Amino acid sequence: MFPFIHEIYRFPYSDYRAIPYGGYDRLPAQQRLTFVLVHGSWADAHFWDGIAAALRKAGHIVHTPEYAGHGHDPNKNVTHAMITKSVVDYIARHNLHDIILVGHSFGGTVIQKVAEQVPNRIKRLVFWDAFVLKDGESLADELPPPTRQGFEQLRASSRDDTIMLPFPLFRELFVNTASLEQAQQFYTSVAPEPAKPLFEKLDLKKFYSLPTPKSYLYFYQDNVLPQGEGYGWHPHMSIRLGLFRLIVGDGDHFTDSRTRPALVAQKLYEAGRD
Numbered sequence: 001m002f003p004f005i006h007e008i009y010r011f012p013y014s015d016y017r018a019i020p021y022g023g024y025d026r027l028p029a030q031q032r033l034t035f036v037l038v039h040g041s042w043a044d045a046h047f048w049d050g051i052a053a054a055l056r057k058a059g060h061i062v063h064t065p066e067y068a069g070h071g072h073d074p075n076k077n078v079t080h081a082m083i084t085k086s087v088v089d090y091i092a093r094h095n096l097h098d099i100i101l102v103g104h105s106f107g108g109t110v111i112q113k114v115a116e117q118v119p120n121r122i123k124r125l126v127f128w129d130a131f132v133l134k135d136g137e138s139l140a141d142e143l144p145p146p147t148r149q150g151f152e153q154l155r156a157s158s159r160d161d162t163i164m165l166p167f168p169l170f171r172e173l174f175v176n177t178a179s180l181e182q183a184q185q186f187y188t189s190v191a192p193e194p195a196k197p198l199f200e201k202l203d204l205k206k207f208y209s210l211p212t213p214k215s216y217l218y219f220y221q222d223n224v225l226p227q228g229e230g231y232g233w234h235p236h237m238s239i240r241l242g243l244f245r246l247i248v249g250d251g252d253h254f255t256d257s258r259t260r261p262a263l264v265a266q267k268l269y270e271a272g273r274d
Contacts, residue, residue, distance in 0.1 A: 033100050033123075033272050034061040038087055038114075040105025040130070041193045042165045042174075043254075044071040047104070050261030051268070058265070063099075065090035067110070069194040076160045080197040084113040091118055100272035102126040105224070105253065108237075109133050109202065116206040126271045128217040128264075129224070129253060132237040135204040139197075142237075144226060155195040162192035176223045178255040186254060214241040215271035219251040247271045 039047040045066040052062040067086035069078035101122050103111035108130025131139050140148050154163045175183045216238035225231045249267045256264050
């Protein structure tokens with residue numbers, strides 16, 4: 001179904017720029033926040049570099065933990081629990097409290113499980129175009145059948161139980177607002193994703209009992225999930241949070257992290273502030 005499989009992947013995130021965003025770099029001292037940013041699939045912690053730089057310029061403390069099976073970790077045979085443990089251990093090791101825990105895309109499922117384990121360390125959860133799974137669901141359960149079937153085929157054809165995101169899918173769904181040249185450049189940072197965590201069904205009963213404040217950040221042009229028809233980010237995912245703060249912006253799934261990091265930082269601040 002997705003015949004184009006690109007074998008080359010690197011992490012060339014050397015071109016980020018921190019761009020001032022209005023008066024955002026002059027926030028009052030009481031509004032300084034501690035962010036922990038959790039990336040999604042087909043990415044690593046460098047996804048956040050430009051956004052983290054913009055937040056730090058504004059005076060915030062920012063952490064971008066890497067998790068199992070990603071970045072420089074050569075082991076792709078990981079579970080969702082191992083990924084969650086990576087983030088939980090990072091938070092504990094750095095003795096972080098009152099954090100704004102942000103999950104992007106697949107990272108939403110990670111912060112759901114992290115919140116279950118360290119609820120007293122979290123001030124607010126922020127889901128940025130992120131999966132909010134129901135109890136007993138897997139991420140794959142939320143994909144349209146053709147997409148899920150395509151991923152299953154790619155998984156079966158891999159040698160290490162991973163899924164490489166085909167360029168045509170990446171271009172149309174993940175970076176739809178980018179130019180073709182930008183999309184091709186961004187694609188060089190896409191690495192094969194461990195498949196198992198995407199198909200694991202998660203026990204989320206405890207998550208749905210937590211009183212932790214929650215926000216949902218929704219970018220209108222994010223096309224990773226189809227709009228309507230029982231899919232999509234907002235309101236399909238967001239409404240599962242119960243009482244939540246909604247912040248919206250103009251952008252797609254990946255492009256703005258590279259081209260407009262200060263704008264994303266501003267939206268994350270709006271989602272995380274008191």
